[in-house]
Amino acid sequence: MFKFLIILVYLVVPTTCACTLPVSWDGQWWDSGSWDLTFSHSTQTLTGWRFQVYSSVITDWTCVNQNSSNYLLFRANQYLSVFGADYVAYRCVRYVQLTENSYYYYILADENWGSNYARYHPRALVVVSDSLSDSCQPTNGPSAEEYNVLIKKGYESSVKQWCPIPLLGTFSYTHYNEGVTRCGAGSVVSACPDWTELRFKYSQCPTTQVFSASGIVQCVTSIEYNSTIYTTVFNPDTVTDTTNYDKFTCLAISKVGKMLYISDAKGSCVKGQTATVKTNTGSGTLVLSTYS
Ligand SMILES: *[C@@H]1O[C@H](CO)[C@@H](O)[C@H](O)[C@H]1NC(C)=O
Numbered sequence: 001m002f003k004f005l006i007i008l009v010y011l012v013v014p015t016t017c018a019c020t021l022p023v024s025w026d027g028q029w030w031d032s033g034s035w036d037l038t039f040s041h042s043t044q045t046l047t048g049w050r051f052q053v054y055s056s057v058i059t060d061w062t063c064v065n066q067n068s069s070n071y072l073l074f075r076a077n078q079y080l081s082v083f084g085a086d087y088v089a090y091r092c093v094r095y096v097q098l099t100e101n102s103y104y105y106y107i108l109a110d111e112n113w114g115s116n117y118a119r120y121h122p123r124a125l126v127v128v129s130d131s132l133s134d135s136c137q138p139t140n141g142p143s144a145e146e147y148n149v150l151i152k153k154g155y156e157s158s159v160k161q162w163c164p165i166p167l168l169g170t171f172s173y174t175h176y177n178e179g180v181t182r183c184g185a186g187s188v189v190s191a192c193p194d195w196t197e198l199r200f201k202y203s204q205c206p207t208t209q210v211f212s213a214s215g216i217v218q219c220v221t222s223i224e225y226n227s228t229i230y231t232t233v234f235n236p237d238t239v240t241d242t243t244n245y246d247k248f249t250c251l252a253i254s255k256v257g258k259m260l261y262i263s264d265a266k267g268s269c270v271k272g273q274t275a276t277v278k279t280n281t282g283s284g285t286l287v288l289s290t291y292s
């Protein structure tokens with residue numbers, strides 16, 4: 001009887017630390033880090049964080065643990081197979097709610113050079129553990145600018161926030177991209193009249209900005225770190241050409257005297273992004289001065 005109980009407890013324990021994802025998360029989201037995510041409360045799953053390591057592909061995850069500090073631990077439903085050994089990938093996140101239908105989150109895991117520096121925690125099958133303390137404490141975790149943004153599909157227009165204070169105005173801008181200089185005198189970008197949208201006037205200078213075909217994007221959130229403001233903007237347009245356009249752009253902004261320096265990155269901000277250096281995923285850098 002005693003033995004039987006122990007076995008029963010052993011079998012039952014893993015399910016007691018499962019998650020309860022909010023019902024309101026059910027459905028599809030825009031994710032600045034990986035385009036599309038789908039949450040299902042009935043299966044406690046997330047679909048859309050995709051990695052490939054050699055021939056193993058991971059796309060589906062089950063939430064296996066959480067705590068009241070907004071940590072969630074996801075375990076991949078597919079194994080990673082590396083040189084004949086199987087691993088289980090874990091992804092721990094800490095999220096912060098911005099509005100009813102938008103969040104930002106950090107992935108608390110080390111980078112994996114074998115999968116394009118994606119952050120997740122691979123564990124050998126003999127040491128799998130669904131505990132938060134085993135998979136949420138990376139050695140080299142994300143820096144402040146490495147946040148990702150989630151916006152619930154269907155609620156895009158309700159998640160606009162004020163653009164950061166230095167951008168609240170009307171500016172002319174010069175765009176620099178590997179020795180090519182565009183726009184300048186007569187160009188116009190403005191956060192007016194509502195302070196929640198940036199509008200690049202393509203009639204004045206047609207060079208594509210912030211990966212937007214219309215030049216109008218919504219401010220979603222801003223985080224200040226190391227004297228730089230990292231602002232995520234959302235593109236409400238339908239995007240089919242994902243090479244030239246994107247749903248999200250991160251702007252690293254710094255103010256020097258009367259000038260604003262900005263670098264962009266497609267999707268989420270890039271690790272170590274600074275305002276004056278073009279990123280690998282960016283279109284270049286901008287210098288803004290107050291429009292006169
Ligand atoms: C939640 O888990 C994280 C990671 O293990 C830990 O740092 C934090 O203190 C936990 N919060 C609570 C309320 O237990």
Ligand SMILES: *[C@@H]1O[C@H](CO)[C@@H](O)[C@H](O)[C@H]1NC(C)=O
Nearest residue numbers: 226227228254272274275276
């Ligand atoms: C802080 O910003 C400066 C200049 O923008 C950059 O050179 C430096 O690497 C940054 N430091 C950190 C810790 O990100």
